Amino acid sequence: MASLVVVGAQWGDEGKGKVTDFLAQAADWVVRYQGGNNAGHTVVVGGKTFKLHLLPSGVVHERVKSVIGNGVVIDPLVLLEELDRLRDLGVQDPELFISDRAHVILSYHRLQDELEEKARGDAKIGTTGRGIGPAYVDKIGRAGIRMIDFVDPERFRKRLETVLPAKNNLLAKLYGARTFTVEEILAEYAEAQARLRPMVCDTSYLLDEALKRGERVVFEGAQGTLLDVDHGTYPYVTSSSPVAAGAAVGAGVGPQRIGTVLGIVKAYTTRVGSGPFPTELKNATGDRIRERGREYGTTTGRPRRVGWFDAVMLRHSVRVNGIDNIAVMLLDVLSGFDEIQVCVAYRVGDETIRSFPADLELLAQCEPVYERFAGWHEDITGCTRFEELPQAAQDYITGLERLVGVPVALVSVGPGREQTIVRKQLL
Ligand code: GDP
Ligand code: IMO
Ligand code: MG
Numbered sequence: 456m457a458s459l460v461v462v463g464a465q466w467g468d469e470g471k472g473k474v475t476d477f478l479a480q481a482a483d484w485v486v487r488y489q490g491g492n493n494a495g496h497t498v499v500v501g502g503k504t505f506k507l508h509l510l511p512s513g514v515v516h517e518r519v520k521s522v523i524g525n526g527v528v529i530d531p532l533v534l535l536e537e538l539d540r541l542r543d544l545g546v547q548d549p550e551l552f553i554s555d556r557a558h559v560i561l562s563y564h565r566l567q568d569e570l571e572e573k574a575r576g577d578a579k580i581g582t583t584g585r586g587i588g589p590a591y592v593d594k595i596g597r598a599g600i601r602m603i604d605f606v607d608p609e610r611f612r613k614r615l616e617t618v619l620p621a622k623n624n625l626l627a628k629l630y631g632a633r634t635f636t637v638e639e640i641l642a643e644y645a646e647a648q649a650r651l652r653p654m655v656c657d658t659s660y661l662l663d664e665a666l667k668r669g670e671r672v673v674f675e676g677a678q679g680t681l682l683d684v685d686h687g688t689y690p691y692v693t694s695s696s697p698v699a700a701g702a703a704v705g706a707g708v709g710p711q712r713i714g715t716v717l718g719i720v721k722a723y724t725t726r727v728g729s730g731p732f733p734t735e736l737k738n739a740t741g742d743r744i745r746e747r748g749r750e751y752g753t754t755t756g757r758p759r760r761v762g763w764f765d766a767v768m769l770r771h772s773v774r775v776n777g778i779d780n781i782a783v784m785l786l787d788v789l790s791g792f793d794e795i796q797v798c799v800a801y802r803v804g805d806e807t808i809r810s811f812p813a814d815l816e817l818l819a820q821c822e823p824v825y826e827r828f829a830g831w832h833e834d835i836t837g838c839t840r841f842e843e844l845p846q847a848a849q850d851y852i853t854g855l856e857r858l859v860g861v862p863v864a865l866v867s868v869g870p871g872r873e874q875t876i877v878r879k880q881l882l
Pocket of ligand 2: 463466467468469493494495496580581582583584585586587588676677678679682691692693694727728729753
């Protein structure tokens with residue numbers, strides 16, 4: 456298969472960055488198709504750690520071309536900073552192509568994100584505060600600014616003159632907040648405009664040509680299925696479509712161009728931000744997993760909420776994405792537990808629920824029904840073949856396959872690129 460989409464099958468931070476970097480060894484292109492710098496994707500190579508927010512996780516491979524697709528919202532200042540940081544880490548400047556149709560996040564989007572969260576009070580979503588929601592709202596509301604217009608000083612000015620009055624009205628009248636002038640925004644972004652201009656092009660066309668030549672493409676999702684605006688735990692979601700179909704829309708390719716759909720899962724579950732989480736462990740076991748897995752946000756540093764693996768949720772993810780293979784990440788974090796649990800159904804009163812509910816009030820009442828697995832105590836971080844894993848760890852993986860109904864193609868036993876067990880060649 457010439458292409459593959461890496462999609463988060465839980466609430467984000469499943470290890471998409473690591474998998475994308477691993478698969479990029481055999482790829483020609485890596486494409487981000489949605490989200491923005493709310494994402495934090497960690498890649499560990501040769502002891503060096505790269506924390507990527509907007510750049511696709513193929514950038515550490517000099518051979519690989521990087522694309523930021525039309526579905527992404529780009530904070531130009533963050534992108535420049537990220538490019539500079541990569542240089543500081545001794546990585547060659549990536550060959551980066553930015554879609555002319557991608558939208559920009561400007562300073563007023565960040566301010567709006569902050570004000571909206573404050574206004575929500577107890578019902579706050581717990582956004583990353585990066586202006587993601589407001590930028591997507593402007594895009595859908597036809598008040599956004601695309602890269603093609605951003606990098607042209609005259610057109611950027613014109614677009615700002617059109618959209619800024621309504622934005623200033625909102626900021627001043629609804630929130631009593633500061634307003635922005637066209638001149639100040641033009642000045643703030645002049646450098647970014649000039650530096651990014653040469654990278655902006657029709658990336659849909661580029662990808663089409665590459666796929667016709669038989670080149671291999673990895674589409675890299677951000678966030679995860681349960682944060683998807685349609686299929687996630689709405690309203691506690693992000694404002695884009697991380698699901699596999701989002702790759703077609705967000706990269707500008709036809710859906711038949713996406714070969715394998717690889718769902719990324721942790722061997723347990725985490726979540727950042729608010730919203731129901733049936734298998735959440737607010738106890739010493741949860742604390743232990745959080746510490747062993749260093750479960751603190753890559754983007755905001757917030758402690759992640761932690762719980763057992765949820766097969767009910769995963770079956771929902773498999774269906775809405777068309778996942779045909781799974782990568783199980785952070786299996787090493789579960790070493791040292793006598794027993795590991797997996798949620799196989801929910802119970803509310805006398806009723807058993809087997810599919811993931813849309814009703815958040817119902818979801819909040821769901822008690823997990825667990826299947827128990829034997830734990831293992833060996834250090835597995837050096838295992839390179841499935842058969843080297845302790846029998847209990849192997850049984851846990853085959854148990855997940857049975858409960859989720861999809862084969863586990865990759866197992867990850869540490870953050871490093873080499874700490875990856877391949878059970879099936881994917882690209
Ligand atoms: P992403 O947002 O899906 O790319 O995931 P993040 O990078 O935000 O979070 C995953 C974290 O787990 C990162 O710190 C990775 O370095 C780390 N990680 C990935 N795979 C493994 C693994 O198999 N074992 C351990 N211990 N850490 C891992
Ligand atoms: P990666 O790509 C985990 C969460 C936020 C919040 C909700 C909405 O690293 O997996 P937003 O700023 O997008 O409007 O916040 O979504 N969130 C993530 N959680 N991983 C991410 O990205 C996330 N990106 C957003 O915590 O609950
Ligand atoms: Mg992350």
